[in-house]
């Protein structure tokens with residue numbers, strides 16, 4: 001079966017299940033079972049033109065876990081993150097080598113449709129970027145373009161509730177999203193991503209433009225939705241990585257011998273606990289204890 | 294320090310001069326218009342056509358001509374210009390855009406007299422008379438298409454600027470939701486830049502109304518014209534009527550109020566374009582405020 005039709009054939013079933021089952025505390029046992037891999041990254045390198053931004057990255061991202069990416073600026077965290085939903089396709093000069101399997105399907109197989117991938121793998125950006133439309137229209141954008149039928153009011157309410165924004169905006173759904181505070185806008189962007197029922201949510205420094213209170217709310221929100229979604233988050237905030245993530249990847253940039261460019265590499269990838277208490281690599285230790293970058 | 298002050302006064306002087314000149318133009322227009330309106334037999338403003346030397350100043354004729362030409366022009370320029378803008382802003386790779394933009398500017402630089410003859414010798418027989426074999430060789434349709442081509446680069450370039458000013462973050466938000474290129478263009482970029490696009494459209498109209506040469510050549514550069522709403526007939530716009538009156542040596546000085554009627558039409562043209570530009574300016578400002 002070609003990957004594309006596989007991607008299509010699977011559509012609906014897992015999402016529907018996720019939707020209908022409200023997980024009871026007894027489900028915690030799930031995390032104790034062998035985690036199910038969602039992404040398997042193998043020997044991945046990304047180039048911008050002739051410049052190699054990251055090289056030979058390999059890792060496995062598991063279902064219903066929060067995976068954090070940390071590392072100094074410029075080490076390619078964003079670059080790698082944007083490979084998981086093929087956002088790098090939008091950069092003309094970007095080129096990807098190696099493979100990322102998504103449930104066993106190579107995302108970069110020529111028959112895989114990037115549009116389809118992005119409907120399953122949603123994204124929240126560093127700066128809140130709501131559309132200059134009403135709050136309501138921001139949420140219904142995704143479902144509408146995906147051709148989803150169904151009660152839009154209900155989708156709006158459900159998504160906003162999940163993003164812990166409903167109570168604050170329920171009386172002004174028709175107002176412009178641009179009138180919300182930064183933190184509210186970012187939660188709206190999360191709600192907008194949730195509205196299409198993705199399986200994975202990629203977050204690129206989602207709290208860097210927010211104050212501590214707004215950041216706290218987003219962290220609570222991630223904690224809350226992680227039982228239903230797989231989350232990958234890039235963060236510069238060490239405490240945040242330690243607080244919210246189950247797994248943590250530390251990247252750094254190595255100076256190339258032949259030119260004075262720097263290429264990102266994955267130094268260590270392990271349980272967050274271990275990364276922050278007893279990392280295997282000295283560079284990780286230096287970074288998480290603040291002795292570097 | 295003295296030099297600073299001198300330069301300052303110099304620039305102030307040039308700025309003041311341009312204001313004075315504008316004021317003088319408006320004043321002259323207003324004075325002759327006043328003479329015309331007070332002296333003309335008001336019933337002649339509503340007669341069978343525009344024949345100033347026979348004291349028939351049917352203003353409907355000129356309005357009809359201007360409106361028809363502008364309508365045809367915008368039917369051509371709006372889709373062409375917007376289409377080109379969407380392509381340049383959303384689809385073209387940087388290299389293609391770098392190649393295409395100068396071509397657009399060359400197109401914008403074609404002298405209108407050249408386009409006028411093109412409209413008369415090619416558009417009229419090859420397009421208009423094929424659409425309707427009863428069409429006259431000189432007709433408003435051909436003039437309108439010619440003006441449309443003339444206005445297209447203007448519309449395209451303003452519309453492209455408006456779309457380019459939409460932040461990349463919005464496009465990424467859209468693509469990140471699984472939107473295709475068309476969807477992103479139609480549902481995100483166009484709505485986000487709508488005031489700029491409206492401004493492009495209005496400035497296009499304003500330019501089309503003011504265009505003279507193409508119309509004077511392709512719609513029939515005669516002194517007068519019968520009232521007609523048929524685009525396949527020859528016709529007269531406000532601009533072309535003024536140009537044809539001012540063209541001959543004795544035409545302007547002709548009988549009665551011919552001379553003043555020229556100012557009367559000029560005044561209306563001035564007010565119309567002023568209004569349009571003000572409306573467009575408001576839309577442009579709205580775009581600037583947003584981002």
Ligand SMILES: Nc1ncnc2c1ncn2[C@@H]1O[C@H](COP(=O)(O)OP(=O)(O)OP(=O)(O)O)[C@@H](O)[C@H]1O
Pocket residue numbers: 048053071072073074075076077078079080091264
């Ligand atoms: N569109 C692009 N074109 C060319 N080079 C790029 C592009 N995007 C990123 N790069 C380069 O790739 C490298 C990695 O950038 P990336 O944004 O992935 O780093 P990052 O780890 O996310 O950094 P930060 O923590 O500052 O966000 C950098 O050297 C950057 O200059």
Ligand SMILES: [Mg+2]
Pocket residue numbers: 077078079204234
């Ligand atoms: Mg980054």
